[in-house]
Amino acid sequence: MTDELKSTVPADPSIERVIEAIKNGKKLEAIIIYRSTHNVSIAESLKIVVEIEKELSLEKQACH
Numbered sequence: 001m002t003d004e005l006k007s008t009v010p011a012d013p014s015i016e017r018v019i020e021a022i023k024n025g026k027k028l029e030a031i032i033i034y035r036s037t038h039n040v041s042i043a044e045s046l047k048i049v050v051e052i053e054k055e056l057s058l059e060k061q062a063c064h
Contacts, residue, residue: 012037015052022053 014037021030027049035045 014038018049018052019056022049022056027053 014033017033018030021027021033030049030052031042031045034040034048035042038045040048
């Protein structure tokens with residue numbers, strides 16, 4: 001996880017599960033995981049998952 005991603009989301013084990021779900025193309029599962037572990041709205045969960053997706057995309061582009 002990049003420093004930028006760490007600053008976007010709180011550090012906790014559930015984030016790793018969210019990232020794995022995103023990497024496996026399971027965005028809805030990622031939203032559900034985030035929502036259930038952080039007790040936030042679906043909208044807030046979606047916002048965070050989209051931010052994580054963007055960070056992962058930037059990481060992937062930087063590696064190529």
